[in-house]
Amino acid sequence: MNATAEAQTHTLILDDTEVSFHEGETIYEVAQRAGREVPTLCYDKRLEAFGACRLCVVQLEGARNPVASCTTPAEAGMVVHTSTEAIKKHRRTLLELVASENPEATINPLRGFASQELNELLCKNDVQPGRFQGQQSGTSNGDDNPFILRDYDHCISCYRCVRVCAEQEGDYAITMMNRGFETQITTEFNNRLKDSACTFCGQCVQTCPTGALGDRKAMRAESLPGELEKTRSVCPYCGVGCQVDLLSKEDRLVGIQPAMDGPANEGALCIKGQFAFDFVQHEDRLTKPLVRGDDGELHEVDWNIALDRAAEGFRKVLKKHGRHAVYGVASGRAPNEAAYTMQKFIRAGFGTNQIDNCSRA
Amino acid sequence: MSRDTDTELVNQWRKEPAPLLPLLHAFQNRDSYLTENALRCVSDALKIPLAELFGTVTFYHHFSREENGQSKPRVCDGPVCRFRGTENLLDALNAKPMPCAGRCDSPVPVLQGNEVLIGSDANSLKPLPSPLPPPNPGGIEECVFAHIREEGRATIEGYQKTGGYAALKKALCDFPENLVALISESKLAGRGGAGFPTGKKWEMVAQAEGNPKTIVCNADEGEPGCFKDRTLLDYDPHATLEGMILAAYATGATRGFIYLRYEYPDTMRILERAIAEAKDTGLLGQNIGGKAGFDFEIYIRRGAGAYICGEEGSLLNSLEGKHPFPRNRPPFPVTHGFEDLPTVVNNVETFSAAPPIVKHGADWYQSLGLGEHVGTKAVSLSGDIQRPGNYEVPFGLPLKTLLHDWAGGPPSGQSIQAVSMAGLSGGFLGGSDLDEVTLDEPSIRSKGAFLGAAGIMVFDDRRNMVDVAHNAMAFFAEESCGKCFPCRIGTHRLTERLNGSGGPATESEWHTEVDDIGDTMMATSACGLGMAAPNITRSLQKYFPEQVAAHLQSVSR
Ligand SMILES: Cc1cc2nc3c(=O)[nH]c(=O)nc-3n(C[C@H](O)[C@H](O)[C@H](O)COP(=O)(O)O)c2cc1C
Numbered sequence A: 001m002n003a004t005a006e007a008q009t010h011t012l013i014l015d016d017t018e019v020s021f022h023e024g025e026t027i028y029e030v031a032q033r034a035g036r037e038v039p040t041l042c043y044d045k046r047l048e049a050f051g052a053c054r055l056c057v058v059q060l061e062g063a064r065n066p067v068a069s070c071t072t073p074a075e076a077g078m079v080v081h082t083s084t085e086a087i088k089k090h091r092r093t094l095l096e097l098v099a100s101e102n103p104e105a106t107i108n109p110l111r112g113f114a115s116q117e118l119n120e121l122l123c124k125n126d127v128q129p130g131r132f133q134g135q136q137s138g139t140s141n142g143d144d145n146p147f148i149l150r151d152y153d154h155c156i157s158c159y160r161c162v163r164v165c166a167e168q169e170g171d172y173a174i175t176m177m178n179r180g181f182e183t184q185i186t187t188e189f190n191n192r193l194k195d196s197a198c199t200f201c202g203q204c205v206q207t208c209p210t211g212a213l214g215d216r217k218a219m220r221a222e223s224l225p226g227e228l229e230k231t232r233s234v235c236p237y238c239g240v241g242c243q244v245d246l247l248s249k250e251d252r253l254v255g256i257q258p259a260m261d262g263p264a265n266e267g268a269l270c271i272k273g274q275f276a277f278d279f280v281q282h283e284d285r286l287t288k289p290l291v292r293g294d295d296g297e298l299h300e301v302d303w304n305i306a307l308d309r310a311a312e313g314f315r316k317v318l319k320k321h322g323r324h325a326v327y328g329v330a331s332g333r334a335p336n337e338a339a340y341t342m343q344k345f346i347r348a349g350f351g352t353n354q355i356d357n358c359s360r361a
Numbered sequence B: 001m002s003r004d005t006d007t008e009l010v011n012q013w014r015k016e017p018a019p020l021l022p023l024l025h026a027f028q029n030r031d032s033y034l035t036e037n038a039l040r041c042v043s044d045a046l047k048i049p050l051a052e053l054f055g056t057v058t059f060y061h062h063f064s065r066e067e068n069g070q071s072k073p074r075v076c077d078g079p080v081c082r083f084r085g086t087e088n089l090l091d092a093l094n095a096k097p098m099p100c101a102g103r104c105d106s107p108v109p110v111l112q113g114n115e116v117l118i119g120s121d122a123n124s125l126k127p128l129p130s131p132l133p134p135p136n137p138g139g140i141e142e143c144v145f146a147h148i149r150e151e152g153r154a155t156i157e158g159y160q161k162t163g164g165y166a167a168l169k170k171a172l173c174d175f176p177e178n179l180v181a182l183i184s185e186s187k188l189a190g191r192g193g194a195g196f197p198t199g200k201k202w203e204m205v206a207q208a209e210g211n212p213k214t215i216v217c218n219a220d221e222g223e224p225g226c227f228k229d230r231t232l233l234d235y236d237p238h239a240t241l242e243g244m245i246l247a248a249y250a251t252g253a254t255r256g257f258i259y260l261r262y263e264y265p266d267t268m269r270i271l272e273r274a275i276a277e278a279k280d281t282g283l284l285g286q287n288i289g290g291k292a293g294f295d296f297e298i299y300i301r302r303g304a305g306a307y308i309c310g311e312e313g314s315l316l317n318s319l320e321g322k323h324p325f326p327r328n329r330p331p332f333p334v335t336h337g338f339e340d341l342p343t344v345v346n347n348v349e350t351f352s353a354a355p356p357i358v359k360h361g362a363d364w365y366q367s368l369g370l371g372e373h374v375g376t377k378a379v380s381l382s383g384d385i386q387r388p389g390n391y392e393v394p395f396g397l398p399l400k401t402l403l404h405d406w407a408g409g410p411p412s413g414q415s416i417q418a419v420s421m422a423g424l425s426g427g428f429l430g431g432s433d434l435d436e437v438t439l440d441e442p443s444i445r446s447k448g449a450f451l452g453a454a455g456i457m458v459f460d461d462r463r464n465m466v467d468v469a470h471n472a473m474a475f476f477a478e479e480s481c482g483k484c485f486p487c488r489i490g491t492h493r494l495t496e497r498l499n500g501s502g503g504p505a506t507e508s509e510w511h512t513e514v515d516d517i518g519d520t521m522m523a524t525s526a527c528g529l530g531m532a533a534p535n536i537t538r539s540l541q542k543y544f545p546e547q548v549a550a551h552l553q554s555v556s557r
């Protein structure tokens, strides 16, 4: 597409108001921008629009059937109605149908970022519980990995997990098996995640709109007292700078969720940023400096003593083996300023160029 | 017998166009099922992630993941066969049921490995060629069946002796644009169900940017009660090839595929021979018919058991080796088809109509219809009828003429209670509508059904229509791809409501639920399967309310 076409704007009529849009936008995107509330379940703005849930249907004047707004490109002159009585009824029926395939349940928000989406829509749309009763879909997988709960009794086959794994993470670890009502999310050869290409990045968990996939580490805190709080922060593990929301209850860190609007990560994390936070409150964690005494045991001391002890060690090495016996490796978890200080320390302090960083992949 | 090694199989197919299906078939033919090793080899060779490949394989009925799975017999339990011996065969052969396998004119087909046997009990099973269409009982001029009954028509000599490939020669003397114009002028419309104007489709592909362009012949024929494409390909394969070559000339396409349903292994062999003959005669390959620079190849790709793969988006995904969900539209295949390049997808019958149109002209084709109507339609007629088979009818022919005058009416002592339309997708017609409708879309659509691919199955007064509807809805539920919510859940819920295993027992609540599910499926489903399935329940409710009431009585106990 050339630049002029891209810059070109057109207009369409959205619920009686003229709105402008750019070439390439979908009706859903236009409606979103105009503040219309169009429900969705299979939509995740990071992913290619898929058109599974059909909740986003809108009426187009001149078209026999409603169209899925998420997959339909906006066209100049379209007349779109986002919420006619007929459309609202279809949405209610769709929600009642999807509710009928799963057990009624409240889902703890600790399961994942998007885990409340289905239940919130059921509440908002006057859905009559108990309609369209029949067989339920999905079989949970007794996968005993420590990170990801696979509770497919709650699955609604929106394929967000499969698509995020392929499109965002590029791992293609999960797939849909069988077809129709028998569809089942699984891995190659229907195995456990740890026997698949999964890297336990957790993105499937965070995009799941029902809590069928759950963050097992966060779920340990389900019965802890206190309100769940979210605090925006940056993942401390590496230099990418993924933004995270720290989940806490009272003074405990209970889980981590990726920030969907984090500029560096847009909802992505790796296994460390997502799941490896237990050290924060771990009983083995050092909170005071320790030095080894003549008795061979470690003893708590203050910082001055500890630093003197370290300096003494360095001096001994320098004296015995020379300045090139020292090699500094800065932690990939350190910010730029600390990395700079580290190389200064090695170069100016010891007089050697043997300085490196652990994240040089 | 030596077994091809993994590497031999991989090397045979890796560089071919659309390699996934044939490579999987090659492994399954060798091992009798798809082993874990086979999937790993294929994943590696074609660079398809293993999980995705595994998911895709489980989608198809006839790819087996169990030892000896391929040789386990499958017995048709389609709407016609199930009254003609399916149950006994299933027991006697310890077989698996399969959906309508397109032999409704000579039930019951049993698929065993790569052979189809026919019979109503285990002792009478034998291979049986497709029945030829009976001579046109109305004495009416035909288009696609005009020469099909001539001896040897399936061979290239026989085909050429009876005027075959003359249309191609004629077209090659003229510009491609004029061929497109002629097809447009004839008003030929798609015969696979949707009825899109064929000339328009060819024109759009001719004008679309992007190369290479592709011609796809849709021979998936998965709609229950449809078996016309099988007969066309078995007895007149060169007509379809010629139609495809014409389409290639019209559009500038250089590669073609015939996507053939798995259940037609005999047809596969016939087509392979016909393609080889056409190649030897210079009618496929390079500089076709002596025309410099006109190059076109045709490849057969065998499906693996999935009705949805007849839907063009799903078919294209299947060819490309992707999970065979339908595609979102727009964009359409004419601009974004096979490998996202411009592609014609047409039905077998549509292609076979092209050569006679080129030969005899647009006016001739138009005049074949009755009254205002244009052209003809091959109708597959089966079920409770004296003379089942394929009939080529002029559009506008009264249904009752076909049923009673042409096909001899119901078995003696019975009366016709209902007929299905479009195979199953159109639902049923019953009551006085049976006497009123004519065989054309405006007439049939005015009754809430549609003619589509024109499978018509007849149900006489011995049949329980709720049971018939249940079998039909179970088919749609089984074949729903699972991509969109309304169809994935709706087909299953309607099936449960038709067999009494779910849903309210009071009549009014039952109807409200069934209506609400059906309305939402029709309005919001992502493809034609989910949109059409509720025609079954709607027409059942409309024509047979007493049978529904009796059903509800019996399940409420
Ligand atoms: C569920 C479903 C199944 C279909 N199956 C077939 C089929 O088996 N054969 C076919 O030609 N068209 C089938 N179609 C229609 C195709 O999508 C497409 O419209 C057709 O192949 C175009 O060719 P035509 O214009 O010559 O009819 C199916 C459509 C749907 C929605």
Ligand code: SF4
Residues within 6 Å of the ligand: A161, A164, A165, A169, A171, A172, A173, A174, A197, A198, A199, A200, A201, A202, A203, A204, A205
């Ligand atoms: S955790 Fe990440 S890699 Fe594993 S299945 Fe989920 S998205 Fe894919």
Ligand code: SF4
Residues within 6 Å of the ligand: A154, A155, A156, A157, A158, A159, A160, A161, A162, A185, A204, A207, A208, A209, A210, A211, A212, A213
């Ligand atoms: S597990 Fe969750 S994200 Fe995946 S398909 Fe089911 S409901 Fe959707």
Ligand code: SF4
Residues within 6 Å of the ligand: B308, B326, B479, B480, B481, B482, B483, B484, B485, B487, B488, B525, B526, B527, B528, B529, B530, B531
């Ligand atoms: S309507 Fe049915 S077959 Fe079509 S896309 Fe939806 S689930 Fe698949």
Ligand code: FES
Residues within 6 Å of the ligand: A039, A040, A041, A042, A043, A050, A051, A052, A053, A054, A055, A056, A057, A068, A069, A070, A071
């Ligand atoms: S958001 Fe459009 S179909 Fe789900």
